[in-house]
Structure formats: structure tokens, C-alpha cells
Amino acid sequence: MSSTPLYIPVLEERKKFKDYRQGIWGDSFNWYAERAWDQIKHVVIHHSVTNPTSDSKSDVDYIALLHKNRGWGGVGYHFIITADGMVWYVGDVSTMRANVADKNHLVIGICLVGDFTKGNPTDDQILSAHDLCKYLLFDTPSIPNLKDWGQLVGHKELQATQCPGTYWKGVGDSVYERIKNRIPYTPQTQPEPIIDWEKRYYGLIEEKKGEIDGLTGQINTLTDELSKIQVVLADESLGCQAKIEKLGGFVKEEENEIDEDIVEAVGTLKKLLEFLKGVFKHDEKN
Numbered sequence: 001m002s003s004t005p006l007y008i009p010v011l012e013e014r015k016k017f018k019d020y021r022q023g024i025w026g027d028s029f030n031w032y033a034e035r036a037w038d039q040i041k042h043v044v045i046h047h048s049v050t051n052p053t054s055d056s057k058s059d060v061d062y063i064a065l066l067h068k069n070r071g072w073g074g075v076g077y078h079f080i081i082t083a084d085g086m087v088w089y090v091g092d093v094s095t096m097r098a099n100v101a102d103k104n105h106l107v108i109g110i111c112l113v114g115d116f117t118k119g120n121p122t123d124d125q126i127l128s129a130h131d132l133c134k135y136l137l138f139d140t141p142s143i144p145n146l147k148d149w150g151q152l153v154g155h156k157e158l159q160a161t162q163c164p165g166t167y168w169k170g171v172g173d174s175v176y177e178r179i180k181n182r183i184p185y186t187p188q189t190q191p192e193p194i195i196d197w198e199k200r201y202y203g204l205i206e207e208k209k210g211e212i213d214g215l216t217g218q219i220n221t222l223t224d225e226l227s228k229i230q231v232v233l234a235d236e237s238l239g240c241q242a243k244i245e246k247l248g249g250f251v252k253e254e255e256n257e258i259d260e261d262i263v264e265a266v267g268t269l270k271k272l273l274e275f276l277k278g279v280f281k282h283d284e285k286n
């Protein structure tokens with residue numbers, strides 16, 4: 001089983017990324033074969049030639065159903081981008097899928113829902129396709145041979161097909177240029193926010209200042225208490241040592257006293273013994 005979870009900060013920020021590998025019909029993790037990371041040379045754009053609805057999940061499931069009906073074991077793309085700009089991660093990037101005949105080991109396949117022989121991708125699709133492709137081309141160290149916008153190709157560049165539509169590349173207003181440069185069709189009234197991570201980090205610290213200060217206060221209090229306990233322990237230790245020394249002194253004094261008494265007693269007993277011996281000798285003579 002191959003599982004390659006992806007975290008793409010800009011898509012997470014825009015809430016435009018769904019890991020749908022478990023939910024979609026078919027085997028997203030094994031079908032139809034693994035390939036080495038360094039084999040991957042292209043990110044390929046497709047169009048689905050299906051009609052977008054207001055229910056983007058059902059649009060994704062419908063594409064899976066078409067692939068099921070072809071007798072495949074899983075959906076043929078790695079990603080599907082619905083009209084609302086949601087990026088659905090449907091086939092693990094470590095596996096080959098089925099979207100460019102004979103070249104599946106070389107590609108990561110992205111399908112945009114819609115028919116671009118008749119219309120254009122939505123603005124949200126352009127923005128999300130840019131964010132996803134930029135990530136795959138430049139921010140995935142595990143895929144060593146993707147590193148240039150030139151490696152973003154339309155299906156028709158690798159195979160004789162109309163996919164992904166009339167205005168892919170080499171025309172005045174090309175889908176490729178819009179994806180590469182992140183230019184939606186409708187001029188944006190508000191520019192897309194550029195995420196300043198440093199600013200967010202400090203913002204978060206500012207926001208959590210109360211909590212952080214509280215914790216710092218608690219840590220300081222605990223540190224104070226700890227040093228107080230250490231002082232008490234040190235005092236106790238000194239006290240104990242003094243007591244031990246004092247006791248040692250008593251023992252020594254007692255020892256000395258006992259010694260002297262014994263010596264004195266023994267001396268007295270000896271004298272008494274000599275005296276008694278003298279008395280008995282005297283009696284024997286008489």
C-alpha cells in the first residue's frame with residue numbers, strides 16, 4: 001500500500017484541498033502500479049468533458065464512475081479540480097494512474113472539470129491549478145525531477161487529443177499562461193492574499209499573549225517555590241550534619257568516661273586483690 005499524504009499550505013489556507021483517496025470509488029493507493037519518484041517528468045492538465053454541477057463531490061464521483069465503466073481498478077487521475085476550485089486528491093502520487101497512454105509512469109495527472117473546447121476553466125480552477133502545480137513543481141523534494149514551469153503540459157502535448165481544449169497553449173489568451181502566472185479571467189477586486197508566515201507567527205503570539213504570560217507566571221512561581229524548597233533542604237541537611245557531629249561528640253565523651261571508670265575500677269580491684277593476698281599470707285604463717 002502506498003500512501004503519500006500531502007499538505008499544501010496555500011490550498012489549506014484557501015480551504016481548497018480535500019484528501020478524497022479513501023472516499024472515492026476504486027483503489028487510490030495501489031492501482032495500477034507504483035513508479036519511482038525520479039521517473040516523474042511532467043505535470044499534465046486534462047479537461048473532463050463533463051458538465052460541472054453545483055455539487056462538486058458528485059462531479060468527482062461521476063468521473064470515477066466513467067472510469068469504473070471502462071473496467072479500470074481506480075480513477076485515472078491523481079487530482080481533480082472542480083469548478084469551485086476544490087482540489088480533490090484522488091490517486092496517490094506514488095502510483096501510476098491512467099491518463100496518458102504509454103506515459104503514465106512519467107506523469108502526475110490533474111483533471112479540471114469542464115469542457116474547454118466550449119468554454120474556459122473557472123477563475124477558481126485557474127487559481128487552484130496554479131497553487132497545486134507550483135507545489136508539485138517546486139516544493140516536493142521527494143519528486144526530484146520536477147522543477148520548471150516548462151514541465152507543466154497539456155495532455156495534447158504528449159498525445160494526439162483535443163484535451164485540454166482549444167486554448168491550452170500557443171494562442172493569445174492561453175490557459176497555460178493563466179495557470180502559470182495565476183491570472184484569473186475576471187480581474188480580482190481584491191488581490192489574493194500572500195501569506196506572510198512570519199507575520200502570522202507573530203500575530204499568533206500576540207493573540208495568545210495572555211495565555212503565554214499566564215504560563216510564564218506559573219513557571220516563575222514554580223521556579224521560586226523550587227528554590228525555596230532547595231534552601232529548606234540545604235538547611236535541614238546542615239542541621240542533620242550538626243546533629244550527627246554532636247551525637248558523635250557525645251559518643252566519644254561517653255567512651256572516654258567509660259574507659260577512665262573501667263581503668264580506675266580495675267586499678268582499685270587490683271589493689272584490693274593485693275591487699276587480700278597479703279592478709280592471707282599473713283594468716284598462713286601464723
Ligand SMILES: [Zn+2]
Nearest residue numbers: 046047155163
Ligand atoms: Zn486528457
